[in-house]
Amino acid sequence: MTHHMLVLAGGLSHERDVSLRSGRRVAEALRGVGLDVTVRDIDATFLGELANDRPSVVIPLLHGASGEDGAIRAVLDAMAVPYVGSDPDACRAAFDKPTAKARVAAAGLLTPRSVALPQTTFRELGAAPVMGALLDTLGLPLVVKPAQGGSSLGATAVREAADLPAAMVSCFSYADTALVEQLVSGIEIAVSVIETVEGPMSLPPVEIAPDGGFYDYAARYTAGATEFFVPARIDLETAAVCSKAALLAHSALGLRDLSRTDLIIDSSGQPYFLEVNVAPGMTETSLFPQAVTAAGLELGAIWRQLAERAGVR
């Protein structure tokens, strides 16, 4: 076995571009602490090369399907190649937003009320009555998002009933199942969790204040389009509640090494779980690296520590 690390980035998901940027950033950070790192896309030649030249550890930074749904990790498990991050089962649960919400709710976290429905339901029962039922049950405003996938791709805030059909169409272009969720207004917070020898620890909450009010793709990846507050403009007690929520989500879903939990704090100070990411973005405008810096840590050192732990598992 060689002592080089292999960062996996790219893939064929809708988040390929983000993944490539995440991969480059982490590779640079690891090289900055003196490690030998290769960045690689996944394709039909990947497994052959992996078998011939086994890395000491793989760092999967593939976003979206196959990267975060556990598929690639299951293959790595089958080949007994160590990797940083959660195992396939945990990934699958976390990647599917309705499943993740149900698990964390069972563990005691609040999460906005929601209904997850596949496209076929609307076809079989008629879209108008189903949407009517959704509006009756959940009210307005709503967020419609693909049940799987990240970066807010296909996600739309719906403030008027007339906008719901277009939001559904936009969502179903990305995924077969839509999560229709009550839009909780408040402070958007992301809490990153990393595992150390002492167990999981949360990093300072990052507050997200997008200019347009909705943290969509452009707000996420256009430098300057979103203002971040690190630490978040919340009181210590609320910050502690958010940290606890992220740690609870991490453990309730059986996650490993690192995760990022997205929360929204309503006006009463109550955090609501929105989703958790097993391969959080690592780009220049991503939340996890900001939390690392806010904690007084270095991205390269964090990743080295995670990789070393994974390498001896």
Next chain:
Amino acid sequence: MVSSEMTDDGSGPVRSPGTGASGGMPHGTRLDPFLEAYAERARSMTSSEIRALFAVASRPEVVSLAGGMPFVSALPLDAVADTFRRLIAERGAQALQYGSGQGMEVLREQIVAALMPLVGVHAHPDDVVVTVGSQQGLDIVTRILCDPGDIIVAEAPSYVGALSVFAAYQAEVVHVPMDGDGLDPDALAETFRQLAAAGRRPKFLYTVPSFHNPAGVTQGPDRRRAVLDTCQAFGVPIVEDDPYGLLGFDGEVPRALRADDAESVLYLGSFSKTFSPGLRVGWVVAPHGVREKLVLATEASVLCPPQLSQLAVSAYLAEQPWWDQVKVFRELYRERRDALISAVQSHFPAETTWTTPSGGFYSWVTLPEGLDSSSMLPRAVTARVAYVPGSAFYAGNAKRLGKRSLRLSYCFPDPDRIREGVRRLAGVIESELELVHTFGSPVAHTDPALSARDNARIAGQSQAPGPATE
């Protein structure tokens, strides 16, 4: 009920500035130290979902009917390699040096002797400015002609790269509809009249008269005369963009607008489609006053076009059977056009319309009512096929006019891949239609000056002589 609105200023019971989680003063950051420094014209340059999806289109698994990449593998690459080797070995001191802002004289002579007569233009080498691809030609032409807020009239739809340049100079684009013969001169006159009535005079008409990108239509001789007459009547100069003129499938080279009006037409030519886009060599033919300013603008932006590229193009024109190569490209692209159009005829739903180009790289497809080519793109990428949504070819508020349309390019994939791509796309359209039927068509858009029916006009008249269905 969990929803509960924050107060408008974002303050709420938990907001506690000055007592952040780690006790310090919380500070906002936008992660871009240059944020305050950006010019107004940079504000529209933002990330988008569409751009993100194109990252996937570059993967080999995806059949890309999106980009307009010429099939350069068909070039005599060994001969080109030999040319470069000789240029460096024998003329390295010149090839690797700065050069004239106007471009090398020998190349300008070849352009006026060998290229321009093909489109009916007789010019002097002094009238030519060599540019870094015709894209830079567009850039400097717009730079010397347009102040922020100036109006440019362009076809609907129009070349996306031109729209980007116009946006960068903060010009306002007014689109004019086309039909199967290209730009509609009556609509053009009406647009000029309306602008005049509003006290606005367009700086120029931007047009791609031959094998239009993205619409795939070509102005016939009568249409060209009418466009020229209309522009002359209203005193509006023309910027004629002609990268595809030599790539007509019937072997005819359309006569340039510039051939019949040397005074008020600026002609943009390019070696990107007939030789190589990687060399970045194009040219502008312009009257002397404009030409002098273009040279100064070139010197300000790039100092000079690359010497090595110019020498390579010059040697290619002088030593290689370049005209035979143009014929090879024509035949290759004709075969691919046929593959695309027959596959589209076989697989796309009945309500779809498309143009059958007689040259160039593109067909403009208009989808059945209710579909949105932008929101359909993620589904296409999942199905491993890519295209450019129609909205990309309209400026500003007119973007919605491209909602139902998309551009398919057939220049790069081979015919089998094209057929496979169209088959995949047909499946995507079917799924999206099913979705739209389930949820109902979104509110229809109307525009008194220009509407989605204009897309049907473009397709309606150019579909007639299409090749037989497979």
